[in-house]
Amino acid sequence: MTANSRLAAGDDAPNFTLPDADGNDVSLSDFRGRKVLVYFYPAASTPGCTKQACDFRDSLGDLNGAGIDVVGISPDKPAKLAKFRDAEKLTFPLLSDPEKSTLETWGAFGEKTMYGKKVQGVIRSTFLVDEDGKIEVAQYNVRATGHVAKLRRDISV
Template identity: 70%
Template sequence: MSTARLAAGDPAPDFTLTDDTGAEVSLSGLRGRKVVVYFYPAAMTPGCTKQACDFSESLDSLKGSGYEVLGISPDKPEKLAKFREKESLTLTLLSDPDKAVMESYAAFGEKTMYGKTVQGVIRSTFVVDEEGKIELAQYNVKATGHVAKLRRDLGLD
């Protein structure tokens, strides 16, 4: 089953997931702030590490502009904790092991990898506004350079 892709103005599907410390984080709990929700395939892989480090390096300035950042992957919380420690990450890492949240954002499904069509996590980023609506939806983003582009798209540079 594939969900239709989200677009600006759509309500952001709410979720509650476990972070790398075992605490629960829900999107609705962040109402009143802008939230960058990004989905990535796997902790500790080169592209995902680069992307997470870029978000971490940008986190203070994003927070200063009123944004929270949530990184979501199918990894278990224990692996996310190792990822945070190894890379000194400062953003919130959430575990979506059954990929239900990814599916609700259409961030899991068919994608092309090395010329083959496979089922997997579609590297995607969403900006959710203070009311819980999608402000920006970007699918198939590049791991490298994405945060800089996102900052430009949000008028933060």
């Protein structure tokens, strides 16, 4: 898969193993048997990413109650993720992908438009992976604000 390839419903979700905010390895396969929302965001502690993470945090009870876990992935190092987690009281795993290999494999890193200019960066994206590791929902170029509420409507949670 190239950096510009996009995943779609029905595709196998590419496995990953990345360190969390505490440096512990977390793999997609750890969630087998449960649904998991994997979301990619540009940078911890920025306004948009904080809003999105807090929206996931505030919806976590309903999502978990529906059998859905949440994992956030960014290029930030674990130490920055730990500060972000602690400052915002986030209770789901934040994973570190500084080499951007998982971001690229999932189509969440590449060319995007920011303020009218083409740049390389993280493409804010969210995926619902089913119990068997298949992509159920793939959403690219999502907005930080209002995204979680729209996603919950889309997946009826």
